[in-house]
Amino acid sequence: MKNFEQKCLLLIAFLLGTWGSLFESVQVISICIGLLYNIKKYPQQFWANLRQYKYYLLIPVLVIFYTGVHTMFIMHSGNYSDIKPSFGIFEKLALSFLLVTVYVLSIKEFLTVRLLKQFLVCFCSGVFLFNFIMLFHVAGFNLLAQPLEAIAYLYESRFGFTKYFLGGKVYLDTEALQIYTAALICYFGGISASVNKFWAFTFFVIFVWFLSLTVTKSSILGFLCGFILFNLCFLKKISASFRRVLVIFSVLILGVGYVFRPSSFDNRWEEMKCEIQDVREGDLSGGGSITPRVVFYKICLKHIDEWGIWGLGVYTPSLSKQWYRESDNYHVMVRSHSHNSFLQYWMWLGIVGLLFVLSWFVMPIVKMIRLQQYSFLSLAIIFAFFIDCQFEVQLVVNDALPMIIFLLAMFYIHLDKFHSLEDLAESNS
DSSP states (O other): OTTTHHHHHHHHHHHIIHHHSSSSHHEEEEEEEEHHHHHHHSSSEEEEEEEEHHHHHHHHHHHHHHHHHHHHHHHHTTTTTTSOOOOOEEEHHIIIIIHHHHHHHHHHOOHHHHHHHHHHHHHHHHHHHHHHHHHHHHHHHHHHHHHHHHHHHHTTTTTTTTTTTEEEOOHHHHHHHHHHHHHHHHHHHSSSSTSSSHHHHHHHHHHHHHHHHTTTHHHHHHHHHHHHHHHHGGGSSSSSHHHHHHHHHHHHHHHHHHHHHHHHHHHHHHHHHHHHHHHHHHHSSSSHHHHHHHHHHHHHEEEEEETTTTTGGGGGGHHHHHHHHHHSHHHHOOOOSSSSSSHHHHHHHHHHHHHHHHHHHHHHHHHHHHHOOOOHHHHHHHHHHHHHHHHOOOTTSSTHEEEEEEEEHHHHTTHHHHHHHHHHHHHOO
């Protein structure tokens, strides 16, 4: 097949747009096939790129080795002989951090700015198609017959919360993350010279509406932080007239959103204020968002002497579940994670785990500064991910992790392409 490697990349981009979260095995198989084909077609270039980025790839390899040694020692120590181990960390390290990164490296030989644009379009197409179908999956055809009632139900149900569809499952937080990533890409597309601005901004508004349906505070906060950062960095580089249009457009969107906000947003705001008051008064037994997170963090930090340096490794889920069961908060008692991605890796692998997961966010930024090649779209998405992961375990659940690592690796390895993409946008403005 002609240009099979390019078609495979675009298929993977589409799958990363939520469908891969629904069908994880299909996504993994597609990446494996694409990687093997790229190695076979471009063997010399692949090994040359491998040598060029050997230190970048060495990081997950060393962490996998460290995790193996850590597991061997902690299991033979006998300290947790009555605790059931969980080896899911190896799957995450091997399939997401290593396999995905090697595949992203393997496309370096044929990735062009034009193909990168197509990649971003396919990703956004996957996100849009999934969420468009979910509108009818959750609200049914009442969306056409009684649209106002159906939209009210979508907000009330938080877009159906966790999606069970075609035998697969997608968590709401993961869905929201993919939505705001697509929204940031479309907003950038509206500035870019290579796409129709009207359609780019139209889909930006649609994705923002999809995001509002989730009523997910961490994702909305992450999106807003990334959106503001992007505007602060990029708007000063475009013409004054175009800047005024974008500012008016943004203010209009925010104004309309505030005026016509659904009651579910006001209810969530009141719940948040009540939870903050409960935390101040020391009542940690209730709540559904802020209070449980405070309880998670307090319990984890209470036991920091057990995991602060070396981590708990394969015993982390079982031990943390035991700790959480001792709390008086129902939402905490039924969990096995800390609701914070960075804290979770710290508990898993100690200081090594914390530095490891932080490095994926830091290295693209360091490279931008070192080469003086900035990609404000990349910075916006990195910042949005970083904020979101402070309150959710996006780097832990398998439906979000591959997409995050794929994009972070793209921002590092293919920084020159993202930089060139924004040069085109600047020249158009």
